[in-house]
Amino acid sequence: MAPPGTAPEKPDRTPDSKEGGLGLDSASQDAGLDCERLLSLFRCMVRIRAFEEHAHKEFLKGEMPGFLHLYSGEEAIAAGVMDTLEDDDYIVTSHRGHGHLLARGSDPKRMFAELFGRVDGYCRGKGGSMHIADMSRGFLGANGIVGAAVNIGTGAAFAAKYRGEKRVSVSFFGDASTNRGTFHEALNLAAIWELPAVYVCENNFYGSANYQSDYMKLKDIADRAASYGFPGVVVDGNDVLAVRAAAVEAVTRARSGGGPTLIECKTWRHWGHFIGDMARYRDPAEHEAWLKRDPIPSFKAKLLAWGVASENELAQIEEAAEAEMDEAVAYGKASPFPPVSELTAGVYKEDRP
Amino acid sequence: MAPPGTAPEKPDRTPDSKEGGLGLDSASQDAGLDCERLLSLFRCMVRIRAFEEHAHKEFLKGEMPGFLHLYSGEEAIAAGVMDTLEDDDYIVTSHRGHGHLLARGSDPKRMFAELFGRVDGYCRGKGGSMHIADMSRGFLGANGIVGAAVNIGTGAAFAAKYRGEKRVSVSFFGDASTNRGTFHEALNLAAIWELPAVYVCENNFYGSANYQSDYMKLKDIADRAASYGFPGVVVDGNDVLAVRAAAVEAVTRARSGGGPTLIECKTWRHWGHFIGDMARYRDPAEHEAWLKRDPIPSFKAKLLAWGVASENELAQIEEAAEAEMDEAVAYGKASPFPPVSELTAGVYKEDRP
Amino acid sequence: MRTLSYMQAIAEALILEMRRDPHIYIAGEDVGKFGGAFGVTGPVFKEFGPTRVLDTPISETAIIGHAVGAAAAGLRPVVEILFMDFLPIATDELCNQAAKIHYMFGGQVSCPLVVRTAIGAGMGAAAHHSQSLEAWVCHIPGLKTVAPATPADAKGLLISAIRDDNPVVFLEHKMLYATKGEVPEGDYTIPLGKAEIKQEGKDVTLICYSAMVRQCLAAGALLEKDGIGAEVLDLRTLVPLDKEAILSSVAKTGRAVIVHEACRTGGFGGEIAAVIAEEGFATLKAPVKRVCGPDTPVPFSPVLEAEFIVSAPKIAEAAKSLL
């Protein structure tokens, strides 16, 4: 694995600022990643985007029940962080978790089956988008209760430490969720117990319809780490290498007994809070500016500039992702609904011997 | 009212440090208080101490049911803060609230009646020490749930602002309570809504048997205010004038629309967490050092040094407090128990027409 | 009479009361400029703006907690917890603080607070956005609990809830928001604690509330085909409970089927059954029956969710089994 790159400068929240812009002057080149690794980061982001676009389409067709919260625009965070983890690490996330599962290696077929409520879904169709989990990859689940996962992620970190293992636990959550008391209690506990926990705040500036300044008098959420006595860092969440560099540092700290870190990744969601929310509350100019900072084209430009791959090779990755997701959707739809007997099965462990 | 005195230096947590010591070099003299006011601060602290000693004695006799958490040693905080409030301001506190009521002017007779579970108590004997309230003085109650009062105090501040009144709401709470999520949610809400709220953290270094470093990796709890974007200050909680000066500043800010302040007062409880807790977990040397910083004798020494009153005058205040509390205990004990019909009365407002 | 949706009826009640009494304000997540997660408070925000319809951070303990302080200090907060599934986050504030301060402070203070929250399954929203936890709040002395089934009841009961000097939990069923019904103009109140017979019948009493009233009416229609007369008793308020209405209907029919969407074990149906078994025993011609949600979380998959929700045929079948 490459040595940790230099942590990038704090980006200003306006996307067109110098530090946060598209310049190739960031941590990118000195991260020392080989081409395969760089392409895998690209592939990861592209697959997430393709998954979300497919989900979006299916939802609009009325084929998916419930709520759908898309991760499009925030792919660099899942891709950058997951790339730094080992197979036995733990992960939790919130309602906006598809990207985290995909980046962790979960199968989009079984994910779509879950989103369609089918029996081949990761949760036999009982969880859906907001409760999707993949225990085979240490993925302890998405969560329908904003702010609940952070305590669970902290507990998984405790389990690792208690058993003397070198495992790390990463919790993903949104900016607005940090106003819940659970954030405060979990991070404080992790600090006291010096747990191998990494807290990744995906700051997309909105908690549903509310702008960050509507619900906190703080510019950088990373600064909240000071209340718990561990480091908090801000990164450009649309720069996958910057995210990765920060994650390497935090994960290394956690794994080596150095305790928790809070990483704030500034980013933007491309769609409304959920599908159906037209996001009329957003400033169109700001939205446009952020769309120009889409993490995928910007990383693509770098890969081309660095000669990591050709246009054609990258296009192939994109096409493959499209095809993969077409197939995953088809698989999901072809999977049967669970039998009605599943309703009362598995409430308790012994119910299903 | 006197202009706000200079905020004192942050005291070091070891009580015999230079800044935190007994030197008369603090905010005291330039607070510009007249003799009457200084004596009333002294009287206030002395009355609280006398009340607590009487309560202690009665509890040991087995005459008081439930839990008793004494405020002895922390009197300077209640006295200093309450002195800065207007009659229509709001106050909430925790389980350790006798001092706050007394400093607010509540009648020790009715307080003792409450502590004995008698009908003449402020709550007809239904609340007891942990749930004592005095609405006639804007005192919205003690609270048996650690960390619950801070939201209630915030709501009272909201009520004042909503009605366009110049009232302020002061919430008292302990150091360890700041690890509850309610602290986080309440202070953040107050920040966003720019409420006339003052948060007074009485840091006696212990949350029951746990030392501050056992439950937070932070030296100054005041620093937690940064998470909410308003000022946090540290004062010597055993120096009534330092507390008062910080309160003047915070109350003035709140009343003039400047929003909340967190004041951390470093102090020490003279007894165990509750009566019955022998506090064996404390370092005897540290305890001794803090006892030497008892807020009452130290303020007394200042009053004498400044010629505010004679030994004799101060002794009279102490004797009067003793006599007053003797009488209050007697009143409390003489008050009858509530009739059994009171059990089911007053669950709903209309129950008692 | 004009027709309104359940959602519009609730908004109308809020608007009328807020015009009448400046002490009433609304606070909650997305109640303001977003207009409410289900759109209820949109028209209220339009009329009263952000000083009386306040967006909060995602801080459920602060939403109910601050409201307790505001109510104790003389305001009349109407706060919203988006989904009742989130109420567990603020149960200390609701059940230990709001419910108890009047009593434990010896009557010095009152807590006129309304907590509006959405209950029920049917949206594919799964385990964390579909629960009906009324049993919890009904168990806490000091709280009142209201669960209207129709737009007209929703309006009249909400006005009563707002005027009540105690904390009231007002349960709005998600699947009712779009349902329509005749709603009187102007302000009127329906007293808390008064059930209503939504359909008369002589053979069996179907005791229900909230969305299950519709299912019971549908079950009544099914039963009618078999010549069975079902009396549909809509409790409307769970606490205080209209025991007289329950007992007198059961005295008439001799048979009781209790219906709720919430999980069976420990549900409020147990309380109703107990009241009948204690005070109506002599009038019973058959066992009491409960038709409730199963003891499972609400599953995501639409086929399972549909099976979770009590249906009219199941109610009718239960009623028939008593005859």
Added chain:
Amino acid sequence: MRTLSYMQAIAEALILEMRRDPHIYIAGEDVGKFGGAFGVTGPVFKEFGPTRVLDTPISETAIIGHAVGAAAAGLRPVVEILFMDFLPIATDELCNQAAKIHYMFGGQVSCPLVVRTAIGAGMGAAAHHSQSLEAWVCHIPGLKTVAPATPADAKGLLISAIRDDNPVVFLEHKMLYATKGEVPEGDYTIPLGKAEIKQEGKDVTLICYSAMVRQCLAAGALLEKDGIGAEVLDLRTLVPLDKEAILSSVAKTGRAVIVHEACRTGGFGGEIAAVIAEEGFATLKAPVKRVCGPDTPVPFSPVLEAEFIVSAPKIAEAAKSLL
């Protein structure tokens, strides 16, 4: 056999299980060097020290919340919430997370978690330190609820609870901690879901759990003087509920008095009454009766608190009224 207190029996169960299985740890407020608010965990801390008996900050949501993650990741946490009155703070963690993850994740994960907490009045501790909120947890599918009445039951049930692969809420009544009884040595289990007849009788069944078992036994003695044979059925576990034991005892006596300390309305007694009214109706010779705490917060004043707590004479009186 040797005699232990309820408190000692609980500590013994914890120690035996922790010796057996290194995945078990304890976390809570003051469980460590202070030895537990009631002294229960003192001996456990002495043997296992701070790596397995962990003091936490005052952070109830983190206490249960972290335990859910630790359990999902393979540990077997036994956490303590000092007073059940504080459980409302962590009901999201308990009822939305711990209870549901096994089901909503389709069986991928289990949550072997025990939450020990103290219930009950009798200490003059007033409204925030005296409640019995078992009805809440009994209503949440996925949780089990245990409420032992004797030291021997406490030990055997706690060992079962710890070995169970589901979240179990273990209710310890404060007024029982000092009570003594014979307790077998070594490890033994009492299965969850099995009631026990603590006294046989033919005329009336007194159905109870936790501290009320003592009151019912005392009531039984009073009734015996009047020649009435009371059967005292100690449920021991509330979920899963031993319906067979209830129904067969009621089938024998034809009369049921349900007793709990918790407030009446919405209490778990409703569930028991409903089970009898549904499935035992044919065997009933008289109405069901509940003898419960009144619908009030627990008052501080000792005279009022004493009146709050259900007493043996009240139980006996209720039983007589059925004969």
